[in-house]
Amino acid sequence: MSEKKHQPAVYRPTGLPHYDGNPLIEALPPILSDDDVARMILHSPLKPTEAERSLPAKLRVHGVNRLTDAVIPLEIHLHLEDIFSQLLRHGYTGRHPFHRDTVAMLHASSTKDIRHSGFKSSASTMTLVGLSGMGKTTALNAIARLYPQTIRHAEYAGRPFIQTQVVWLKIECPHDGSLRGFCAAFFAALDEALSVNQYSKLMTTRLNISILLQRIAQLCRSFFIGALIIDELQHLNSARVGNGKETLLNFFVTLSNEAGIPLVYVGTNAMVPLFSGVLRNARRAVGMGVVSFDRFSADDDYWRYLVQRLWEYDWTGSPEPLTTALEDKVYDLTQGNTDFLVKLLTLAQRYVIYEGLPKVSEAILQRVYNEQMRLLHKPIEALRSGDPLQIADFEDMMPAKDQIAQMMNFDTARRARRADLALISNINATSKREKANEPSANPMVPVSKSIDSNIAKEIAESSDLDAALSAEGWIDDKPW
Template sequence: MEIDQINEEKYILLPSGIKAIKANYRTDEKISKYRDNPLITALPKIMSEYDAFEFMSHYPSIEQNLSEFHDNERFHSLTSVKSFFHVGKLHLNLEMTFSRFLRDSYVGRNPLDKDHATNFHILHSQLNAGEELYLPPNSLSEATSFSLIGYSGMGKSTAIERILQYYPQLIIHPAPVGTTQIVWLKLDCPHDGSMKTLCVSFFDQIDQLLGTTFLKQYKRTSVSTMVTGIAKIAKTYCIGAIIIDELQHLIRPNKTSEMLMNFLVTLVNVVGVGVMVIGTMKAKQVLQLDFRIARRSIGKVWKPLPFSEEWLTFTNELWDYQWTKEFIPHDNELSEVLYDCSQGITDLAVKIFTVAQGRAIIHKRKGISEKLMRQVVNEDLAMIKPMLKALRSGNPKAIMKYEDLYSIDLEEQLEVMSTSLDKNSLIEEHRLRAKEKRINQISLEEKVLTAVIALGKNEKKAKKVFDQLIKLDPQADETTLLVGVLQKIDEEDVIIKRTKKEQAEKEGLKVLLPIAEQAKKEKRLTYDLLKEAGYIKDPLQEFIL
């Protein structure tokens, strides 16, 4: 793979347009099995629990001038809570496990180790020949398989995505290492549960990262050929972890699930790639196949939070995000109501809390309340009531039956709420205000015009001026309008008189100029011609008359 451009400081620009990190090897690695492996020392340092909490948490900013917001602005602000992410014990434990899982996948794959080079060539030959993959016993991988299953809405996918943000996806190692390292690759299991579709997704992501053409090369081949290609790429590009999400989609009445799980175990045990699968509780059926035969396997199950100190801490953080007119303090009673409404599903709790505020804003309530939260569950989110009933029962079969019902888009829910709102009362309120304003304006108009007419001014002209002034300043009082109308009329009268005078002067000039020209031609006095034309009277005759 050719490199287009090198930034000597930090980045390398690949043909795909992706900026890859240029390897920078840490010298402060304390763990001996990690210390001399460039694939590990090029990774960021292991986070402390405090660092992990700070990195993964996200609390949206809170408006400081919320008291100045009108209802529409408050309603707009509700979706800010979408990015709220409170880190709890489950998340910290997941980060620590993933950190170890990723690094262990590189133990035994040190590109500077002679044994690694030998093993690489053995595997490469086996893959090209289509033989069964195996390695000498003394070169077994320390890579692990890792399953994370749990109830929908517990934030499994969001948590792993936040953890992945800590690690660069692509690292370029110059000589003497001389390799390209893909640290992680996350795939979503296709809805049709197809092994081929999953393989196509793998090749497509690799091509987008590296600018290669593996998809074109493998697209029309058999699944077994594709699987061999994936193993080659994983080995060549030092893939540390492959994360496959939505594993429950593999539940099909065919051998696809078994084939995939066998292949993933081979990736772990022989190729040395760490494989993590994520899914809902339904994914248990897939994991009961062959995934657990991986030599080193980690399994985590995320269940809804119990009503405990951890739940109270979570709701206490969430309670800061209120956009209603009145801030309702957090207390154990309201927290318990939210727990009952959500059954400890954290994502559902956030959405109930937010939609309840939407109801409060729309229906002119002061703030969040038990009644509003229960209305949200019973009316706005009625589709999830069977799932909540199953959770309350504690019956695993019932829970798995209904958990797919949980799919709530917060923005869509708020949009439905706002568009379905009966705005008649609001419209009627505005209509009455406008009517009252018109009545007050008519009364004011009558007072001003009566006074103006009493002062001898023209009514029609006064009405026209009044309309102009009230349009410019609807809040103007009676005195201001009376003075304004009189001034405007007087100004217009002066302008009219001046205009008439100027017009008369122009008309006079039209008559006098031709007579003056005629007098000049006839060499006579202009006075005599004006007198003959009747413009000048004989003073003696005028006097006698």
């Protein structure tokens, strides 16, 4: 259990008038600088020493597994934390626990009562979408862990305030996309967050789905859930016809509108079409913007930096310096996918150690790819080809920006230019030798991929999304 899982409330004014005076916001940790975020999410396992490299092969291969634990902060982590921080806090501005409208909403016994309570939601939505293996879940877990999951309140400003606040709750969409599976996942996650065994018992009752969803909405309101994180949302595509896909998406919208719960959608690119059929779902999905985890390009400074950092974790007898030729080979065999990168490096080192070879080479990388990564050949070859038709055969591998452009044209969340990647790369620097191997002082570049939002506004106001998209030439007459 994380040491931040449960925490008594400590109130810290932020200096922002729309935040201060709200105990749900003041109890959160201070708003972090980019420097703080990078330092706190960095996880740099111990690097192998010469003594460790001299151990028998059977021991060294165990060390190789440490490479998979590394979390290297990149610009996208800073961007993600920035949006998540805003999502949490702004979502609480409309749910001041002492405000009359909030109290009326909390005690409403029906949807009609909520609508007449005077409560106005300030909740928004953020979406994490991208290729499988690009670290979406790992990144979000690292960001969520910056916050305590639950906060216990007792008194605020001299008045009693007995309340358990669930800052975030993360659930995984069931593989079959079923409503009952979603309900079970929610109750289990809430029990885990509160360290109780209470709400999961609801699944043993004969309550129908409608009542269970109402109970979920009530619990979200009662515990002031700051953000509901729904991972693997693409699994909704597996839902049987008439068994809940539209019902669940509409429930999410209602949860945000009527209970004021901010939502975080997480999934592969295969989830994007889920939002194209219902206009309000599409508009909600891009509320705080889309954080896209597409694969890196070969010349991306962050990709090169990531490869350099991971290459330092080498348990072979004679570590090979990372040359341009090796960098090119690594990219060719992974196509900028971080999960493929880690797999390639760990498998290559194990092969070298078991075979008694001196070091990892281009030939070794190719052999490992040919013999041990066969199941990944088709998706990697599709990415290598750059052919949209081949990539489309692997639905969750299609770059997110391509799918989203087909759905609607919107102004993507602009990534703030970060001052200096050297700030991040120097965090774990322990010697002049390490500093010499780090990327240039300012490899960060502004991301200028914003799209004209006038067209997005016209589409968003259209009553027929498909017709509007067809008029702009983004989709053909065939369904997705």
